Structure formats: structure tokens, C-alpha cells
Amino acid sequence: MSEETAAASKSFFSPFNVVAGIIVIIGLILTGLRFTGGLAAVTNLSDYNPWGIWIGFDLLVGVALAAGGFVTSAAVYLFGMKRYHSAVRPAILTAFLGYALVVLALHYDVGRPWRLPYPFIIQQGTTSVLFEVAACVALYLTVLFLEFSPAALEWLGINKLRNLITRLTLVLTIFGVILSTLHQSSLGALFLIAPSKLHPLWYSSYLPIFFFVTSVIAGLSMVIFESTLSHRYFADKMDEDHLKEKDQIALGFGKAASWVLAGYFAIKVVGISAGNHWHLLSTSYGLWFLVELIGFVALPCFFYAVGVRDKNLTVIRWTAVWTVLGIIINRFNICLVAFNYHLPADERYFPHWMEIGISIFLVTLGLIAFKFIATRMPIFYQHPDYEDTH
Amino acid sequence: MKGVFYTLQEFMTYTEGVTYILIVAILLGMLGFWNFLVERDED
Numbered sequence: 001m002s003e004e005t006a007a008a009s010k011s012f013f014s015p016f017n018v019v020a021g022i023i024v025i026i027g028l029i030l031t032g033l034r035f036t037g038g039l040a041a042v043t044n045l046s047d048y049n050p051w052g053i054w055i056g057f058d059l060l061v062g063v064a065l066a067a068g069g070f071v072t073s074a075a076v077y078l079f080g081m082k083r084y085h086s087a088v089r090p091a092i093l094t095a096f097l098g099y100a101l102v103v104l105a106l107h108y109d110v111g112r113p114w115r116l117p118y119p120f121i122i123q124q125g126t127t128s129v130l131f132e133v134a135a136c137v138a139l140y141l142t143v144l145f146l147e148f149s150p151a152a153l154e155w156l157g158i159n160k161l162r163n164l165i166t167r168l169t170l171v172l173t174i175f176g177v178i179l180s181t182l183h184q185s186s187l188g189a190l191f192l193i194a195p196s197k198l199h200p201l202w203y204s205s206y207l208p209i210f211f212f213v214t215s216v217i218a219g220l221s222m223v224i225f226e227s228t229l230s231h232r233y234f235a236d237k238m239d240e241d242h243l244k245e246k247d248q249i250a251l252g253f254g255k256a257a258s259w260v261l262a263g264y265f266a267i268k269v270v271g272i273s274a275g276n277h278w279h280l281l282s283t284s285y286g287l288w289f290l291v292e293l294i295g296f297v298a299l300p301c302f303f304y305a306v307g308v309r310d311k312n313l314t315v316i317r318w319t320a321v322w323t324v325l326g327i328i329i330n331r332f333n334i335c336l337v338a339f340n341y342h343l344p345a346d347e348r349y350f351p352h353w354m355e356i357g358i359s360i361f362l363v364t365l366g367l368i369a370f371k372f373i374a375t376r377m378p379i380f381y382q383h384p385d386y387e388d389t390h
Numbered sequence: 391m392k393g394v395f396y397t398l399q400e401f402m403t404y405t406e407g408v409t410y411i412l413i414v415a416i417l418l419g420m421l422g423f424w425n426f427l428v429e430r431d432e433d
Binding site: 255258259262263266269270273274275276305308309310 | 401404405423428430
């Protein structure tokens, strides 16, 4: 074997590729089981618990963490914060892959996935919140595809189409913000239909607002988190602007996240007061609610602020990880822990290992796609033919 | 007697009253927190 072939073979069998390859093989087997044996073959879902982690994690968490796309593009193109421009393409790519995987995950979760287009072409069901969510997610995925496409078109050298889509940037950004506002809040509104099933501490008529505000927090934190990982693993792909702006992005987004977290903490407390649920805080569910509210809202709010004041990027980056974890816990609490809280323990839902396996498989697909695109297309640098034309 | 509401009006008067006081406190707290967040911006 020549030295070149040995080097290529070594780079192909990197730890990431080997682990991802194993997960993909297992994921494909589980996919086969899901689509040949049905939901009962691979899940613990039941009539009491029709929504498991494929909705709680893949959909609710996936959509929230993909909010970095609209948050970043709105900051740069609508609010004129050009100093964060280098964060736009990575954020749009993360959001596009996130939404694509949400739609893919839905194919696993719904009983008859081939009927997913029915709301648009057979029966509209316009009085359903789910119709609104479906319409917004479908439209926003299209918007994200268009927002992401200039990078792919630059890579492919298709200039005319790339220039045409680039001219639509402002319209696409406005459209993206409107659609995100609608469906991020509607995902919370889904739970308004089940006031008796969701624990009173988590149930609130303000749930749509809570979901939208937390999506902004998730988006800001996810951009910091993604930027930290990218600078670690793709630093060689980055141009000077990216390397120069990374600290500014962490400080600016950290400050915004701290402020939004403070607002979220405030409206959550108002939510307890409006429902007069103070007495529930001393119950076991109440203690878990306080862990979420103080540990994953108030604490990150404070640490972001300390990080911004001291210009301590390490604190800001770890706080971003902590906040992302908090968003996952929040969605799990609403969808799984506090949902059906009145059922006896043996009727409660706990995911089957194959459900967890499919979720890990989908996240891995996202990581592989991100790596494939980021190493080939101009995501972390400006294409030499299109410098300063964004 | 304490903490028991016999009518919706009693409940609303109590919860709205507490919530309004809380909101004023929160607005003042947010002002303080904003100062804490930005006071070193010029450094």
C-alpha cells in the first residue's frame, strides 16, 4: 500500500466516521423494523401516551434548537447587526438540517407517514393547531432551503441562480421570522387542548408565549454552542472574518440570551401567580419545577451576565451548553414528565431503547450532513468569487 | 378560611392583586438587572 492510500484510508476510518458508521448501520436496521413491524414493534407508545421522545425530543427540541437560523438572520438583516454576519451561514445550515430532520423524524412517528401531505392536498383541517404547525414547518423548511442554497450554488458555480436568490435575502428573512413566530408558539399551543393532562405548574394559557421565548433562548445558545464546536473542529476552514468575529458573537449573543432568560424567568413567575399555584411548589413535582426554573433559567441567566460583564468566553460557552440542556429538559417536562402526571406509575411512558436508538441515529445523520457540507461548501469562509457580495 | 376562595371574584381579586404587585417588582428588578448586564460595556 502506498503512503497516500494509507493516509486516505486512515482519514476515512477516523473515530468520528467509525462511530457514526456503526450508529447509521444500527439506525438503518431499526428503521427497517419500524416500517415493517409498525410503531408497536419499536416503541412503548400507547393510547395513553401517543407522543413519546420522537415528538418530545426529535420534534419539540429539534425545532427549538433550530431557532438559531431566524434569530441570527433577523439580527443581521433586519436589525442591521452586521458584526454578526459570519454567524449567519452556520446558523442557517444548522437550522436547515434541524428542520429537515424534524420532518424526517415525523415520518417515523406518524402511523401512516405517506399521508403527511394530506393536510395540503386532501383535507385542510384549518381549525387544527397541528395544521398551522404543519403549514409553517413545511413553508419554513422551504425558506431555509432557499436561504441555505447560495452556499451550495457558489460551490457548484451556478452564478445566475445564486445571485437571484441572494437578492431575495431580506424577503426570506422576514418570511422566516413570521413563520417561526407562528409555529414555535403553536407547538406550545398544542398543549392547551389538554389542560387536565398537563401538571398545573407547567400548564398555562401563556404556553405559546413560553415556547416562543424559549425558542429565542435556544437559538441564541445554540449559535454559541455550534460556534464553539465549529471553531474546534473546522478552524482550518475559517477565513479571517470568522476567526475575528467569534468572540464578539459569543459576547453579543450571550448578552441577548441573558436578557431574554431574565424575561422568561419573570413571565414564568407571573404564570405561577396568575394561576395561584404557589402551594404546588412544595410538592415533588413542584421541586422538579423549581430545579428547572432556578437551575436551568435563573442560573444560566446570571452566568451569562457574569460572563458578559467579565468578558469571560469560557463561562459564556459553558453556560450555552447548560442552557441547551435546560431547553431539552423543559420540552421533556412538558411533553413527557408533567404530561399524564395523574396516571399510575405502570401506565406512565418510558421510551423503548429502539426509540432512543432512532433518535440518536437521526442526530448522527445531522452531524454527518453538517460535516459533509461544512468541509465542502463556503459556510465558514467567503467564496473567493463572491467576496463582499452577501 | 385562609387561602380558600368561595367565588371566582374572590379568586381573581386575590391572584390579580398579587400578580400586579409582582409585575411592578419584576419591572424594577429588570431595570437593576439591565444595569448589571451593561455597566461594564464601555470598558
